[in-house]
Amino acid sequence: MDRRQFLKFGSFITVSAATGAALTACGGSDGAADNGLALASGAWKFPQSVASGDPRADSILLWTRAVPAASDNVAAVPSSGATTALRLIVTASDNGAALGSNAALSGATVADVRLPLQAQYDNTIRHKLTGLTAATTYYYQFIAGDNRSNVGRFKTAPAADADVAQLQFVYMTCQDWSVNHWGAMSAIAAENLDFIVHLGDYIYETVGEDFQLGAVESRHDALVLPDGVFKNGSAGAKYANSLNDYRYLYKKYRTDTRLQALHERFAFIAVWDDHEFTDDAWQDAQTYDGSFNADGSDLHQSARRRNANQAWFEFMPADVTLDAANTTFQNIKIYRDFQFGKLMQLVMTDERLYRSDHVIPESSVNPATGKPLGRIGSRYLVPQDLFNSVEAQKMAGAKTIGLDPLTTATILGNPQRQWWMDKMQSATATWKLWGNEVSLLRMGMNGVDAVATLLALNAVSSLATSVGTTAAAAGGNFAVAGAMVAAVTAGAAATVAQAGGVAIATSAASGGAQDAQAAAGVKAGLTAAQASIAVATFGKVAAAASAGQSGAALAAVVGQTIAFGYIKPEVQENKANSKFVAASGKKEALAAFFTKFLLNCDQWDGYNSERKALMAHLKTNNLKNVVAITGDIHAFFAGTVNDDFDATGGGTPVMVDLVSAGISSDSFFSYLRDASAALGDIGVLVAYPLAVPVPGIGTVNLSFNLLDYTMGKAAPTVAALAEQTRVQLRGALAAKGVPEAQLDATVSAVLSGLQANADFSTNLLSLAQQLSALGNNPWLKHLNTDAQGYTLVTLTPGKLTAQFKQANKLVGTSAPAATIARTTTATVTAGSPSVIIS
Structure with a gap:
């Protein structure tokens, strides 16, 4: 075999060039090739199947792992094992019917290569095949001894100068083995795709962590790290530390036949995020709570980082190199870019290995x-x-x-940041997509407005009760009673409030406008502020009474008017010194919340100046059609990335960020729900306890997601509010034993009845609407923080369409047969940094 067709790098990475005929000198049963290795003999197996990655117009990276048939599927290969060889066969003939099986490939081969199988790399194979034809589908298969691997398929990228009418791909992230289910992978396998982008958290480094102790499908058994280290003390959760630990996780994850099916059918373009090393990682530092050096600094674990790097390199089909001679933990470079004709440039970044400390x-x-x-x-x-x-x-x-x-x-580090800028500026394709691990979208919260809203909401019920009592004493006149209660709430003495209420009513009866009514109230002894809220309340209640409302409904109008017309503004103005904060008895607990917050500084909000520098580069150079595809946060988001979120009006939109929920990892909402449970009243900014009666089942207790509204979701109708809880309710009913065949009909019936429930249609609806009115993050056009799923992208020269596909929850201990619960579509039109949701 010619050395131009087969080169060895570091004895592990191999490269060969495809030809029009079989490379008989490098394979078959004709003896050893120039690598001097005899082909494996006897019974073998491929427990992690096959994979392909980094499709370019003329090349692909192919992967497998083979072990003797009697070996354990995930145990380490003994380091003393002899190096042997297996065959790789590739053809352009259609073998689609053989996908998912180990049937022998048919058709003329374009490659038949003998590859070394080395124990020191856990018997994994990484082979780059060059000389391929652009925009062409190929099939491949490995052969070890008497056994064939499953058939794999990949499609090469279009040539750089090709006109491309459409690309279709899925991007996915966050697939925790120990949480929920992987049913979404079966749905992805059924999609018609050119490739898959994986944005990281392919594995999770912890075993037995608190968030990994909930429901999980039975086909995922408990993980057992070979060498794991206890996070705390000598019991509980462990984390991966050794090379064997990280290798074990990749091997175990890849034994799931649904993940195997994805790798068999589509080439991956993958980067890592944090859990391939350690949670919220930066460089080689771990950030587990309570795990610090003696001087209080973060614990740096260079050897552990290098182990994580090597395992990712060995098991992910990515066309990158690991520098074994580099003794630092930055011994691998995974940021790279891809071109798909004139349609798309895809830039993939590494947002962990070079980032500075939080x-x-x-x-x-x-x-x-x-x-x-x-x-x-x-x-x-x-x-x-x-x-x-x-x-x-x-x-x-x-x-x-x-x-x-x-x-x-910095998240990117200085060299990678300059590389990103250069790639964006030199890109010639219509669309510039950015494979981005952590969200670029500002996710903030004004704590002052939030606390003011909550205190106002908490006062509505007592105000309504007070006005009912007052109205009874005032001959049933709710308008006068409302004016009186409003004045008392604003600080007036009861006798003055009564006089002011009567004066306001008298002025109104004689045709006086609101300013005349207020003047009458002041003349009766009210202050201007007291008179103002009393007049506003009187007018709203009078209008509601004229519209036919009475009794409790009028009392509710009073409560809402006073709470949001006087209490909320007073708290906003005086903050911790508000008399209503003092009256709540929770001044000390609430004091820390009277400021603006950034919800997640592990993402780009925590590196705001670098984000502004990147956006300034795009804006200054008039670079359009830039869209980030993002993972990490276990939620669906869509919105614009602005040049300066802190500027008046939130700045100018420059690009779009489309964030996908995780495949199985618990949702962003669930994490904040659990964290906020200890915050008392503040917790309602995230979740609202909802007891749902279900005939024949009993009461189902849900935690209704209010985080979406606090973060900026549009105010709901009662029907939209009910629909929002469909997936959670379906999962709760499944956990109660309702058969899947009956779930959807049962859920619809329960939701219909729920809309007639006063607690839901009045209290919860009002709360959601008021939280939405906080106006946090107006650049967010779609939020679903309580979801699992994936995103399907269809790209044409004129538009990008992203379908956020939310998965249903577990049914008992199995993935649901009906995997996809709902699809929400985000559309970005070429030339405009905006997103439309449908």
């Missing part, structure tokens, strides 16, 4: 407790003013020692 480190001491902050206050729910101050200090410090100011506040 701007506010987890080890920072909380002055209130004297202990490290941990996640809350450093990565999550971070006061925005504090963040801005610390980021500015870090950048100024870098500048004073001659560094780029972003060096200490």
